Amino acid sequence: MTSMFALWTSALMAFGGPVTEVAITPMARQTSVLIAVDGGVEYRDFTMEGPNRLVVDLMGARHALPRDNYSDVNRGGIRSIRTSQYSADIVRVVLVLDEMVEYKVATDPRGLRITLDNPTGEFAPWSSGTTSAAAVSASTDEATAASAPAKRGPVAESNHAPPARQLSQQRRISITFTNSPIQDVLLAFASFSGKSIVPGSNVSGIVTADIRDQPWDVAMKAILSGQGLVAEEDDYGIIRVDNITDLNEREAVEPITTVAHRINYGTASELQTSIQPLLSERGTITAGQGTNTLVVNDIQRVQDAVRALLSELDVRTPQVSIQAKIIFVDRTDLDELGIAYELKDSRGNQLNQLSSGAADLNGDGTITLPDEAVPQGQAVVLLGGNSIAALGNAKERLTSPSLTLLSSLVIGRHQLVTFLDALSSVNLSDVQATPQVTTLDNTEARIKVGTDVPVRVVDASSGGGGQGGAGQGVFPRAQVSTEETGIILTTTPHVTANGNILLELSAERSSAELAQSDVGFIKQTQEARTRVLVEDGETVVIAGLTQSERTEVRSGIPLLMDLPVIGRLFRVNRHQEIQRDLIILVTPHIVRGSN
DSSP states (O other), rough: OOOHHHHHHHHHHHHHHHHEEEEEEEEEEEEEEEESSOOEEEEEEEETTTEEEEEEEETTEEEESSSSEOOOOOOOTTTEEEEEETTTTEEEEEESSSOOOEEEEEEEEEEEEEEEEOSSOOOEESSSSSSSSHHHHHHHHHHHHHTSSOOOOBBBBOOOOOOOOOOSSSSEEEEEEEEHHHHHHHHHHHHOOOOEEETTTTTTEEEEEEEEEHHHHHHHHHHHHHHHHEEETTTTTEEEEEHHHEEEHHEEEEOOEEEEEOOOSSSSHHHHHGHHHHHHOOEEEEHHHHHHHHEEOOHHHHHHHHHHHHHHHHHOEEEEEEEEEEEEEEEEEEEEEEEEEEEEEEOOEEEETOOOOOBSSSSSOBHHHHHHHHHHHHHHHEOOOOOOOOSSGGGGOSSSOOOEEEEEETTTTTTEEEEEEEEEEEEEEEEEEOOOEETTTTOOOOOOOEEEEEEEEEEOOOOOOOOSSSTTSSSEEEEEEEEEEEEEEEEEEETTTTTTEEEEEEEEEEEEESSTTTTTTEEEEEEEEEEEEOOTOOOEEEEEEEEEEEEEEEEEEETGSTTEEEEEEEEEEEEEEEEEEEEEEEEEEEEBBOO
């Protein structure tokens, strides 16, 4: 068994070859992925989740791709591609998918072809950079022919990163120069490429170089750079070679052209600063505010550079819709229980603070009124000889009890009046705010729902009109400023290359209350400031705060209030518990329009 496995492995390594390219092309309603391999290939494939991935192992292959990771794909349902030499004879290709879809894997004359369902719609072809121009051309032609019958429709616009720099597709050359004049070198490149190459009158120099299997345009550019020369190709395909000094002198007398560049998505004044460094010494630029254009007066080389730069800068900026949810819950639990006593003597002393003097003191069922009725709650002392009157917890009555019980007990010539007060309340305040705002990428947005509270500040040291010594005749001056309160959301989004959103966000919930003293208002604020990276449509909790406050007060008759079991009858208990909860959630969405 071991020998058969070794023989099988050796066979795979014998016909396997280098993996040179990964190309993605649209094909009808599917996405076609070509993994180019020089030579035969054996493979195994499987899927993984978290994130969704399709993994393909190429047996007996060698990694020869320009890079290992391609995080800027974002097309055809494929988010990114990772490649690696998984082991000595296995190349692993991992396709990170937007969602798990149906797929098929089959061998192809150029290597291995993977066909996946395309959930995103039409997209442009993509390649990792190939060493075989024929492979790319054949793959693209085949995908275009297959997708021709498909009905074209609006496609959701997405934010793609700039594509990776493609390798030159020109014919490759291997040549050696030894003390060769530069004119002979240019003639050799012209003969090999079929291009017309014209050297300037002051182009001279001796070249010694050994070129091994390089694109001819890359090799010629490297040789000219070593000689201090530059090459320019005109619209007719003629390449002119000059040294830098002659090029500058020619530009000094070159005619000036005027071109109006229309700005579509930005503003002319914003882009003018970026274009200014490209101008030559004779060039000028003006911004037309009414037509939103940039008028550039300069030589043709500068006009071409301006046009190329504007194609990169004047692009549709993605918009981001940001929805926040601010939840504030304030709960107050209050429990109060108190017992107050008043002891009266019918023929002696009375402390009429809890009850008036009207009472059935002798128990015959007849209420006896005093000579002058005393309003309840007033501390009036009635003196009537040698007797005892007492008050217990008179000053500790509950302010707004929900239950009050009154009991009276007559013992001889004394009457004991007992007041039982009880209060239990729950106050719940639930404030929810859902502000939503849409803004351009890298542009701050602010939304506010609240009140501007005036704050009056008195400066006693200011004023004038006084005479005499210092500090005399100075009138205070009052100034009024405003303080913002309410729900305030400030955010600046940035859409990253891989479709995530970087948020710089500030969320505030505030209110103003009157202060107990003469300072005016007290501003209560719950605020969160953060910088967080989230995915498109992902909800993230950026702040959470729970504040609990517990207050317990016991007051009563000394000594008696501390007695076991019966001590509750001689004291007043106040128990208050306040809990405040604050939660701030944010959900950003990239607003995608149709092309």
